[in-house]
Amino acid sequence: MAVTDEAIEKIKGMIVTGALRPGDRLPKEAELAADLGLSRNSLREAVRALALMRILDVRQGDGTYVTSLDSQLLLEALGFVVDFHRDDTVLELLAVRRILEPAATALAAAAVDEAELDALEAELEELGPAPSVEDLVACDLEFHRRIVRASGNSVLSSLLDGLSGPTARARIWRGLTQEDAVSRTLTEHRAILAALRARDAEAARSWSTVHIAGVELWLKRTL
Template structure:
């Protein structure tokens, strides 16, 4: 069987059509403890994903017991556990201690969008760098805006914040979020800074849409943090603006990194 490891530890270009069944010679027993464990977990994720795609595991469906599911999917139990952990991090599965593992109650279209985004983002080695760039650029830009923003721009930001409260579509919410931060940077009057922040924001947009798909309280969380940023800007307090923007960006970065690590490093 030929394997080629892609970015982030995700296996691509597999030529075999099945992983060894548990208990066979060469089976994936002990997956997650060796350097090649990521490939087996990729197979496990793919097999679970197909059952979700076909509707066999519908939203709200409880998965069979681990021993049964491992046999059905021809996987070892350690590999299955790692796949379930990764998909729980992706927001696709809900592991309820003592009650079992369930497919989340997301609409089917959102469920598959979240899963597809998660697996794609796990292979995007540039995403971490883009998140770091955002962490460097946006707080400083927000602090600078606090010293230059006018009342008209503040009022426009306030209107945008209120408009975002009525949104339910994740992609639309992220578009408004991107516009909110772009308006703040525009208030600095620095076109070079605007260009830099725009490039970084656009490169992280898909990760933020995925987060909005699977994080149930993302709307309330975003609203509160935007209000904190807006309050600091209205007070013309550059230090408070820097701190509020830093919290906002750091929280997003930490949330995304923690969940992607479930696939990038299954043994973590």
Template sequence: MSLTDKAITRIRELIQSGELPPGAKLPPEQQLAADLGLSRNLMREAVKALVVSRVLEIRRGDGTYVTSLEPHLLLDGLGTAVEMLRGETLLQLTEVRRLFEPVATGLAATRIGAAQLAEVRRHLDAMRAARDDAELLTEHDAAFHRAVLAATGNETLVSLLEGISSSTLRARVWRGLVDEDASGLTLTEHETIYAALADRDAALAEAAALVHVSSTERWLRDHLGAD
């Protein structure tokens, strides 16, 4: 472990122990460095790294603070990393989605409220209207799944699944489906998910989501192999 990594670990320990809770202001750089037995240069490097990872934030003219540490902040960088994946790793990403998203959809069926269900329906209707427009399909498909995940009420789950949902990959799949005149089947899969949510049927919602993600994975396997 490098000296900078050790410095990062020391600051994280202060946060994890509750000595520096969310929203807390860090002591002045010189004082904190002395308290932790670190040089000021190491302290600066550690703070920079923790700012990049959204653990700390620098408020100009005020000081350095611990962020809210909410999942959407801490997992924000995941989406950027996911967009860099290529080839076989894209299939691995889809496998991860297949493991998590159906269960999340089943959970959503037990918790979804009327307003949330209406939001899912709105994006489903928009997808039906745009069945030959890959750009609009991509936009409303993402919003459809985001609305379903939001209904779970689990912010960590939402942030994690949003992070592993590559917008580039989503657009590629929809362009391919439209070009092949095969978007109708995928729309039907979304309709089945919506119907299960409307019935508050967790088992059916989970099964419908599994069918949907699996068909996307199958399409991707076929087309990656052809590239």
């Protein structure tokens, strides 16, 4: 194990065991390096890496602190990496969405409140029967984001939020080139919403799977 990796593991170990808790300030560099048996250089490299992962927060002139360790904060690093995906990885991103998002949609069937369902329906009505592809995709992103948040699982919500955006270009491409893509998307959105209103978790799961798999299948045939 590289020295920096060892330093990272030791600091993470302190957080996992509770020696350092969210919001805690790290001991002074010289003291922490001595306690962990590390050189100050390797400790600095470890702190930089953990700051990029949003585990530590380096405040100039104040010190280094453990962040809140909130799931959304930690998953921002994943979103940053996903933003640099290559076109040939979009299918893999869609496959992960197809695995995770139907589960979140099923959870939402039990947890979503009527006010949120009314808001989702209002958005679909406002979109109208023949929206532009760009408006449809923007609505699609927000539609799924709100449903996943309604699942009540913040980790799943943050993870899917990071995976959903990078597939937007493929969705726009589909809307422009596949004849019935817009009408099909609207029909599937309404079916998902109806399943949520009925509190039918399995129907919500199934329609969500069909919805994402449609984009995935189209992209497989196109590439």
